[in-house]
Amino acid sequence: MGRLITFSGHAIALVTAFGLLARYVSPHTFWPPSVVALLLPILLLLTFLFVLLQLFRGHWRTAVFPLLVLLGAYPILGRLFAWPESAPTLTDDSPVVTLVTGNQRFFRSADGADVDTTRVARTFRSYGAHIALLQEIRTVTYRINYIPQVQSAEHLRERDQKKGTLVATYGTSPEHITSSFSEPNEYNGFVVTDMMTSLGKLRIINAHLETNRISNLAQNMGGKDSFGDRLETFGRMLTGYGRATRVRAQQADTIRALVEASPYPVIVGGDFNDVPSSYTYNQLLTPRLRDAWAARGSGLGTTFTGPLPGLRIDYFLVDTSLTIVDIERLSPQWSDHRPLRLTVTK
Template sequence: MTPPVRWFLSLIGNLIALTAAFGLLARYVPPQVFWPPAIIALLLPGLLVLTAIYALFALSRRHWPGAMLPIAVILFSIPVLDQLFAWPGGDERDGAVGPTVTFVTGNQRLFRSYDGKDVDHNRVADAFRSFNPDVALLQEVRPAKNRMNYISSIQAAERLDQRHQKEGTLVATYAGSVQPVTSSFTEPNEYNGYIVTDVETALGTVRVINAHLESNQISGLADNIQEDGSYSNRLETFGHMLTGYGRTSRLRAQQAEDIRTAVETSPYPVVLGGDFNDVPSSYTYNQILSPRLKDAWVARGRGLGTTFTGPLPGLRIDYFLVDTSLSVVSIERLSPNWSDHRPLRMVISR
């Protein structure tokens, strides 16, 4: 390999490693202080893979100076690797002991199919029967005042007789017995936020927090970038995407702090689920993940666990975070059906 080629590869490899290091800052730096790392965090799994590949390449060529930064970045990433690339250990893999409770969470995208038409009610009812949950945490579902609200279709599943949904909002928790506790939504449209519900289960009372954190609204912008003809229009749209992501990441950080307080003050075991609109390497995720909670996908899932199938695929933005007093028996991703989010189905026990 000629010196110019080696120099060029070293430059590219170290630039990738430096970008990955910048993305790793997202989990530590509040977006209110500095938000650009939050954008890079979206690409972090791929950046770390490329960094590791270049580090191995440099070591195989005995190019020690070129390998130093990539190796340092990989070492710095160790605390977040199990969140990005889940590989469960043996502590929760012996199956359930005693009663179990099944939870499902999913962003339903207003029950509209990809062609913009309302999904058939029977299809929704069949899907929820197949999910067979004891508790369902749903986001982007129509309120009761909407004529096409799908409430009866959801309640066609067993054990989902009762519903907690603040009037006019799009977040709802279904179970056999619900006791509303509180709710918090972003004004003025109250589209994003969370609800807190005490649910009676076979494991006793569980405090369920159903979250749909501030939407990035960058999926539509990503579609516009592809559709905009001129370079200047695409560049302008991309600029709007970046500034919008900065604004929404700050709002999610505040919501995360509020949810963390709700978790830490709960008198009952907590199950937190929903659409966080942020990745595991984000400040939002790490702020919510208090010492009282564990990530169910990290505990029992395998691999990236991506849940978003839209214009920016490959993202894990839907979660179950579970009280450490509870055991995760299993967790799986379900078919996306009509939504651009894959639902999660989780079974827990004591």
């Protein structure tokens, strides 16, 4: 039994070390570590428990390798499990800007029905946001597009949304700068908007990076499918995930260049479809930006509530020239993503 425990612990530590490569290795070169990175929080926990067990048993030598793996993970622990910094001190006249981001899943509830328009209007007014970064929203071609309901909020009366795309930034007097979307459906991509605020002009990058498209496959695995069918489905999931990680890596490189070239403070937000241990995240988190959840959040910060739970894939990355006052996860309402609300000041 002791040998089995040791073998299993070392195997888990080895897989964990493989997943830790994800943030360094471009998916264009080698994408499998990005799959393991999805499971890093639980893998690190199991590795830590194995180290404790071996130390308790007095098996010091067998604890060396997994302990080295844990030390290698130390730089990203604050991304995977946030411990908030002390809150900044604000005066009554301190200017602040509040932003909200959320994947709206086309304003459809879990059963596929359209969400009540009154509920949508009430929800967006309750956010109290000056700027909203929305993904998977409807275009003007829909009979019920929910644009008036979002614009019923005091500060969200104008929007920047390229025709035919499903990403929109709402605020006051938005100035469109550029946008980029995946062909041919313009479903995934990003839009860059300058917004005048009480903190001066801010450059807002609203991103819905390439979707993995594995949720439906994950839901369908099981039931009466044979083992061969499940194996085939799992293979399609891996192939699709590998393709998506490569696209996201390219999108991240493009956004990184835009951040570095911006003449104004930048806030990048949205649905990145990737975890904090990924190459995509590592590329987006330039020296100029801070992860708002890692700085002021608490715990794992899970934002995805779908069939692959426990994932933090929605973010706010904030220019270091701005001070992060607060960030919180909001109730998911009609989507399988939890919105984030961020408050910043100078």
